[in-house]
Amino acid sequence: MLSTAAIAWHPWRAESFARARAENKPVLLWMAPAWCRHSAGMDSSTFGDADVAGLVNAQFVAVRVDADRRPDIADRYGLGAWPTTVFLTPAGDVLGGGTYIEAPRLADVLRRVSTAFTNGLPAGALAKAGSSPQPAAAGDDAATVEQLTEQVTAAFDSDYGGFGTAPKFPHASPVRLALLLYKEDGSDQHRDIAVTTLDAMGWGPLHDEHDGGFFRCARRPDWGEPDDEKLLDVNASLLDLYVEAYDRLELTRYFERAEDVLRYVQTWLADPVDAGWAGSQRADPAYHAAARDSLTAREAPPVDRTLYTDWNAAMASAALKAGRVMNDTALSEFAIRSLERLALLCYRPGAGVAHYFDGEAQVRGLLGDQITMAIAQLDAFEATGNIVYEMLAEELALYAVGTMWDEERGGFFDRAAGDEGDVGLLGERRKPFVTNCAAARLLKRLGHAAKKPRFTTLADRTVAAMHPRAAAEGPLAAEFVLAVRETGQ
Numbered sequence: 001m002l003s004t005a006a007i008a009w010h011p012w013r014a015e016s017f018a019r020a021r022a023e024n025k026p027v028l029l030w031m032a033p034a035w036c037r038h039s040a041g042m043d044s045s046t047f048g049d050a051d052v053a054g055l056v057n058a059q060f061v062a063v064r065v066d067a068d069r070r071p072d073i074a075d076r077y078g079l080g081a082w083p084t085t086v087f088l089t090p091a092g093d094v095l096g097g098g099t100y101i102e103a104p105r106l107a108d109v110l111r112r113v114s115t116a117f118t119n120g121l122p123a124g125a126l127a128k129a130g131s132s133p134q135p136a137a138a139g140d141d142a143a144t145v146e147q148l149t150e151q152v153t154a155a156f157d158s159d160y161g162g163f164g165t166a167p168k169f170p171h172a173s174p175v176r177l178a179l180l181l182y183k184e185d186g187s188d189q190h191r192d193i194a195v196t197t198l199d200a201m202g203w204g205p206l207h208d209e210h211d212g213g214f215f216r217c218a219r220r221p222d223w224g225e226p227d228d229e230k231l232l233d234v235n236a237s238l239l240d241l242y243v244e245a246y247d248r249l250e251l252t253r254y255f256e257r258a259e260d261v262l263r264y265v266q267t268w269l270a271d272p273v274d275a276g277w278a279g280s281q282r283a284d285p286a287y288h289a290a291a292r293d294s295l296t297a298r299e300a301p302p303v304d305r306t307l308y309t310d311w312n313a314a315m316a317s318a319a320l321k322a323g324r325v326m327n328d329t330a331l332s333e334f335a336i337r338s339l340e341r342l343a344l345l346c347y348r349p350g351a352g353v354a355h356y357f358d359g360e361a362q363v364r365g366l367l368g369d370q371i372t373m374a375i376a377q378l379d380a381f382e383a384t385g386n387i388v389y390e391m392l393a394e395e396l397a398l399y400a401v402g403t404m405w406d407e408e409r410g411g412f413f414d415r416a417a418g419d420e421g422d423v424g425l426l427g428e429r430r431k432p433f434v435t436n437c438a439a440a441r442l443l444k445r446l447g448h449a450a451k452k453p454r455f456t457t458l459a460d461r462t463v464a465a466m467h468p469r470a471a472a473e474g475p476l477a478a479e480f481v482l483a484v485r486e487t488g489q
Contacts, residue, residue, distance in 0.1 A: 006053035009064040012073060017423045020061040020090035026117040027090065028060040028110075029097075031074055032083040033067040034304035035216075035229040035280035039083040042100050049103035052110065059114040061090075068279060068308065069356055072366060072415050075432075076425035087113045092424015143471040148481050152177060155475040156193050160222040161200030163475035167227075169217045170201050170234065172241040173478040179248045180485070191249070198245050201238070202257040210291035211300075213264030214238050229283035232269055232311040235261050240318035243325050258322060262331070265315065268303060275337035277315050278305045279356075307357040309346050309369040312338060313376035320379045332383060339380055342373070343392065352399040365416030367432065370400040371439045378445055394450050397442060401458065411436050411465030436466050437479040444487040459487050 010016040012029075020027050030047075032039030046052055056062050067074040067082060078084050079099055085106070086097035095113060143151070152174050155163045163174045175197050182190035201207065204223040206215055213235050219225035239261040246254040269277040284301035291297070316335040323332030346354040346361045346369075353369050354361035377393035380386070403416035406429075413429045440462040447456035463483055470480035 006050070007047050007056050007062050009062050012063055012065050012070060013421050014423060016061055016063050017090050017092060023061065025059060025061050025090070026095060026113055027088040027092075028056055028062045029065065029077060029086040029088055030062070030083060031065045031067045031070075031078060031086070033280070034306070035068075035231060035282045036082040037229070037283040037285075038100055040282070042083050046101060046103045046106055049107070051107045052103050055107060055110040055114075059110065068304075069306070070363065071355075071368070072426065075414070075430070076428065087117075088424060089117070092426070094425075142468045143477075145481055145484050148470050148477045149177070149181075151471065152475050152478045152481065153189070153193065156197075157221060158196070161197040162221075162223070163197075166221050167217050167219050168221055168223060170206060170214060170238055171475055171478075172237045173482060174475045175241055176244065177478040177481055179245060180482070183248055194245065195249070195251075198242065198254060198257075202242065202254070207257075207260075208264070208288065210288065211264055211268065212260045213268070214261065227283060228285055228288050230264070230268075230281045232265070232277050232279050232308070233314055235265055235269075236311065236315035236318045239265070239315075240321055243318070243322045247325050255326070258326070262319075262322065266334075268300075270334070275334055275341050276307050277312055277338065278303050279308045279311060280304045305358075307342070307345065309342060309353050309355055309357075310366075310372040312342050313369075313372040316342075317372075317376045317379045320376075320383050324383065336380055336384065339376055339389075347373075347392070349395075350399070352396055352403075365403060367400060367404050367412050367414045367439070368435050370396045370404075371412075371435055371442055374400075374446075375438065375442050378442070378449065381449065390449055393442075394446055394452075397446055397455065400439070405458070406431070406465070409465055410461035412439055412462065431465070433466060433469055433473055434476060434479050436462055437483040440466070440483045441486045460489060463487055463489050 010019070017027065032043070047056075065073050067078065067084075077086050077094070079086070079097060081099045084097065084099055085101055087095040089095060095117065098109075101109065152163070155174070157163065162168050163171055175194050178190045178193040181187065182194060200223055201214070205226050206218055206223045208215065208228075208230070213230050215226040215228045216231055216234055217227050219227065239258055242254045242258040242261065245251070246258060265277060268281060271277070281303045282301040284298075287298045287301055289295075316339045319331050319335035319338075323329065323335060343353070345357045348354075348361070348364070351364055353364075353373050355363035355366050355369050374393040374396040377389045377396070381389035381393065400412060404412045404414070406413060411431045412435070414432045414435065417429070440459045443455045443459035443462065447453060447459060463480075466480055466483070470477045473480070
C-alpha cells in the first residue's frame with residue numbers, strides 16, 4: 001500500500017465518516033492500486049506538497065483505499081483510471097472528483113470543495129464523478145445466444161487481433177469462445193480470430209520478452225504503448241488461455257508462450273518456500289526500456305507481496321491445467337500447496353474466504369473470492385480425487401448463496417450486506433456480470449459433482465438473470481455465451 005506521511009490518512013471505516021460528521025468536514029477519498037506508477041507519482045509529489053497537506057489535514061477527513069484490496073469500493077467510486085480522487089459528504093455521497101491532480105490544481109480544488117461543502121451545495125454539484133449506475137434490466141427482447149455470438153465475433157479487430165479499441169485489454173473469454181466454436185465447426189473464421197489474437201498478444205508489445213509474462217493492457221489498438229505493470233490475474237488468465245490454445249490447436253508456439261508466462265510468475269511472484277503468488281509488479285517504463293535495449297540494468301520495479309484470494313485461486317486453476325497438459329507434476333503440486341495455504345490463511349468456517357492476507361486475513365464477504373476459490377477447489381478435486389476439495393467448494397458456494405443470492409430476481413450481489421463500513425455507495429447492491437457468469441458455471445459443476453439438483457437450479461437462474469444484460473457487455477458477452485454452453489441452457 002502506498003503511503004504519504006504528511007497527511008493524516010484514515011481507513012475506510014464507519015468511524016472515519018462519523019468523524020467527518022462530527023467535525024462537519026467533507027471526505028477526501030483517494031484510491032490507487034500498488035502497481036500504478038502514476039499513483040505513486042501523485043502520492044509523492046501532490047500529497048507531499050506542504051500547501052496540499054495543510055489544506056487536507058485542516059479541512060478534510062482523508063480516507064485512503066488500496067483499489068486491489070477493496071475492489072467493492074473501487075467499483076463504486078472509481079473514475080475509470082488510477083489514481084482516483086473523489087470528494088464525499090460525511091454520508092458518502094459524491095461531491096465531485098477527478099483522477100491524477102497536480103499539487104497547484106489540487107490545492108485550488110480543495111479550497112473550492114471546502115467552501116462548497118460549507119455553503120451546503122448538494123452532492124454532485126461540483127463535477128461529475130463516482131460510480132456508473134448498474135445496467136438496467138432489459139425486457140423480453142434480450143439477444144439470443146446466436147446474436148450474442150455474432151456480437152462477439154463482430155468486435156474482433158481483424159487488423160491487429162483482440163477485441164474492441166484502445167485501450168486494448170487481453171480479454172480471454174472471446175478467444176476461448178472462438179476456440180470452442182472452431183472445435184465444433186472447424187471454420188477458418190473462428191480459427192483466424194483465435195490465432196490472430198494469440199499471436200498479436202504473445203509476440204507483440206504486450207508481452208515482456210526480457211522477464212517474461214504479460215503487461216496489463218495497451219494504449220493503442222495495435223497493442224503498442226503497453227501499460228507495463230504486471231498483474232497476477234492477467235497472467236493467470238493468459239496462462240490458462242495459451243495452454244488451452246495449445247491443447248486445441250496443437251501449435252507448439254503456444255506451449256512455449258505458456259512456459260514463458262510460468263517463467264515470469266514462478267520467478268517474480270511465486271513464494272518458493274510457502275507457495276502462493278504475490279499480487280502485482282509496479283510499472284516502470286525505464287526498467288523495461290533498458291532491458292529491451294540491452295542498456296545498463298536498472299533495479300527491478302517493486303512487487304506487491306499481498307496474497308489475494310481470487311487472483312491466487314485463478315492462478316492455481318491455471319497452473320493445475322498447465323501441469324496436466326504439460327505433464328509437469330511439480331507445477332501441479334505447487335498449485336495444490338498454494339490452495340492449501342490460501343485456505344489455511346483466509347478461510348473461516350461459516351464465513352467464507354477473506355479477500356487478502358497481509359499478516360492477517362482481511363475483508364470478508366466478497367463474491368469474487370468465494371466463486372474463484374470454489375472453482376479452484378473443484379479443479380483440485382478433479383486433479384487429485386480428494387473429496388475434501390469438493391466439500392470446501394460446496395461450502396463456499398453455499399456461503400455465497402446464503403449471503404449474496406437475490407432470491408427475487410436470481411443472481412448474486414457482489415458483496416454481503418451488513419458490514420460496519422457500509423456507508424455511501426457501499427449500500428448499493430450490485431451484480432457483477434462476469435463473476436455471475438463464472439458462478440453459473442461453478443454451480444453447474446457442483447450440481448454434477450455433489451449430485452445436488454439445487455445447484456443446477458441456481459445455475460439456471462443465474463444465467464437467466466444475466467441474460468438481459470449480456471448485449472451491453474460488448475465482447476465480454478462471450479462470458480455469458482460460454483456460461484450458457486457449459487450449463488446446458
